[in-house]
Amino acid sequence: MLSDEDLERYSRQLMLPDFSLDQQERLTQARVLMVGCGGLGSPVAAYLAAAGVGTLVLADGDVVELSNLSRQVLHGEGDIGLRKVESAAAYIRARYPRCKVETIPARLQGALLQETAGSVDLVADGSDNYPTRFALNRACIAQGIPMISAAAVRSEGQLASFYPAEGTGCYRCLYPEVGADTALSCRESGVMGPVVGVVGTLQALEILKVLSGWGEALLGRVLYLDLRTYGQHVLTVPRREGCPDCSSVD
Numbered sequence: 001m002l003s004d005e006d007l008e009r010y011s012r013q014l015m016l017p018d019f020s021l022d023q024q025e026r027l028t029q030a031r032v033l034m035v036g037c038g039g040l041g042s043p044v045a046a047y048l049a050a051a052g053v054g055t056l057v058l059a060d061g062d063v064v065e066l067s068n069l070s071r072q073v074l075h076g077e078g079d080i081g082l083r084k085v086e087s088a089a090a091y092i093r094a095r096y097p098r099c100k101v102e103t104i105p106a107r108l109q110g111a112l113l114q115e116t117a118g119s120v121d122l123v124a125d126g127s128d129n130y131p132t133r134f135a136l137n138r139a140c141i142a143q144g145i146p147m148i149s150a151a152a153v154r155s156e157g158q159l160a161s162f163y164p165a166e167g168t169g170c171y172r173c174l175y176p177e178v179g180a181d182t183a184l185s186c187r188e189s190g191v192m193g194p195v196v197g198v199v200g201t202l203q204a205l206e207i208l209k210v211l212s213g214w215g216e217a218l219l220g221r222v223l224y225l226d227l228r229t230y231g232q233h234v235l236t237v238p239r240r241e242g243c244p245d246c247s248s249v250d
């Protein structure tokens with residue numbers, strides 16, 4: 001049940017004519033796994049906690065480095081050398097005490113990934129490599145939960161939302177080729193700081209949509225942005241026949 005204080009805290013979104021108390025309650029009940037506490041995870045975790053998501057599970061095996069600070073806005077100068085999950089958790093706990101935060105200071109894989117995916121309602125993918133993304137995709141399909149995946153490099157971003165249990169394609173349907181370890185990374189290709197912030201903020205919005213049912217989610221589609229020119233387009237990701245990851249889903 002939402003308290004009087006909650007009604008005040010979330011009043012500006014509850015004021016929307018098409019956003020109800022029930023939808024706010026759904027956010028309060030939700031458990032979201034955020035994979036990656038860097039440039040994408042920073043705005044995602046902050047906006048989800050601010051908007052009233054009940055529990056965030058933060059997973060990242062890295063520590064904060066000086067070169068992160070140009071865009072990973074949950075971390076500051078004094079956090080260099082700390083685990084990113086601890087730095088991020090401290091930021092969230094200090095500002096949004098209504099949000100419960102759990103931390104996993106490791107790269108999620110194997111049994112830990114399965115167990116963690118089985119304990120949440122949705123997975124937010126803000127990781128920086130394809131093997132992790134493909135493993136998350138399989139874990140989400142196995143658990144029948146949605147995966148909201150984002151990426152940003154240079155001036156470009158993409159946001160994709162998959163829920164095969166509800167009939168959409170999956171991340172592997174979007175990238176059927178194995179050996180995608182040629183992916184661009186911010187470490188090698190660079191990125192303009194706010195580009196990651198825009199894409200991460202859109203990822204947070206998509207997560208709120210999927211959890212609450214508000215607005216029109218991207219489900220089954222991918223949004224491409226080039227923020228150098230503000231160009232954008234959206235493509236549908238149909239379920240690929242014979243997809244090794246999702247073709248077993250009814």
Ligand SMILES: [Zn+2]
Pocket residue numbers: 169170171172173174239240243244245246247
């Ligand atoms: Zn698939």
